Amino acid sequence: MSHASHLGLMMIFALFVSIVFGTLMRDDPKEQLYFGGQLFVAFVVGGIALGWILYFFPL
Amino acid sequence: MRATTADREQSATYTYLICVAAWAIPGLGHLLMRRFQKGLTFLITLPLMFIFGLWLEGRLFPIEITQPLVALAAFADMGIGLPFFLARAMHAGGGRVVALTYEYGNAFLIVAGLMNMLVVLDVFDVAQGRK
Numbered sequence: 001m002s003h004a005s006h007l008g009l010m011m012i013f014a015l016f017v018s019i020v021f022g023t024l025m026r027d028d029p030k031e032q033l034y035f036g037g038q039l040f041v042a043f044v045v046g047g048i049a050l051g052w053i054l055y056f057f058p059l
Numbered sequence: 060m061r062a063t064t065a066d067r068e069q070s071a072t073y074t075y076l077i078c079v080a081a082w083a084i085p086g087l088g089h090l091l092m093r094r095f096q097k098g099l100t101f102l103i104t105l106p107l108m109f110i111f112g113l114w115l116e117g118r119l120f121p122i123e124i125t126q127p128l129v130a131l132a133a134f135a136d137m138g139i140g141l142p143f144f145l146a147r148a149m150h151a152g153g154g155r156v157v158a159l160t161y162e163y164g165n166a167f168l169i170v171a172g173l174m175n176m177l178v179v180l181d182v183f184d185v186a187q188g189r190k
Contacts, residue, residue: 009115009163013170016108020174023100024181 007048014043074186081182083140085175088182101178108171109139109146117164118154119146132165138172 022036081088086102089095113119120133136152137143146152152168155161184190 004115004160004163009160012111013163013167016104016111016167017170017174019100019104020178023097023104024177029096 010047011044014040014047018043074183077186078179078183081179082138082175085140085142085178088179089185092182092185094185101175105139105171105175105178106142108167108174109142112164112167112169112171113146113151115160115164115167116155116158117152117161117166117168118156119143119152119168132169135169135172138174138176139168140175143172 018036018040021039022032026032026035077088077091080091084102085105086098086100089098089101092098119136120129122133123129154164158164181190
């Protein structure tokens, strides 16, 4: 695991969570896909944005 | 009147049994409720996420009452059901604190358990006829 990428792991985590929440929150498969996709994009974009914020304003 | 009460009790017992099944094997509750698409998705995704957490060298926390945060993490880990106990029986989930992916592994393990708890609540709602 020495070559593990933080971004890659965050995206895999976001993928798992998006699949489960998309399936849980919507009944129609198309809606599940759409909602899961929205969640995934929000997780990844939010994670990257938060990373840059913490880069400029470290805790 | 007695028959109605008995029916209610039987229904409540059935609901709780379904919830226990949903907790023990992620997705089984939905499969038993004939929601095959959802059940299969949970059956594949949640154990996979749990296995991924173990592969990332995350730790399956012990129940330590003296350390409340560790006990809470253990409670969350156990949310995944049988996979937790299987992993424990196989001596997996020891966790390697110095591993680069240790915290990621913990996040995967804990979140997989917590999401399975949400799945159990969803099964409860379906069994109650609310969904």
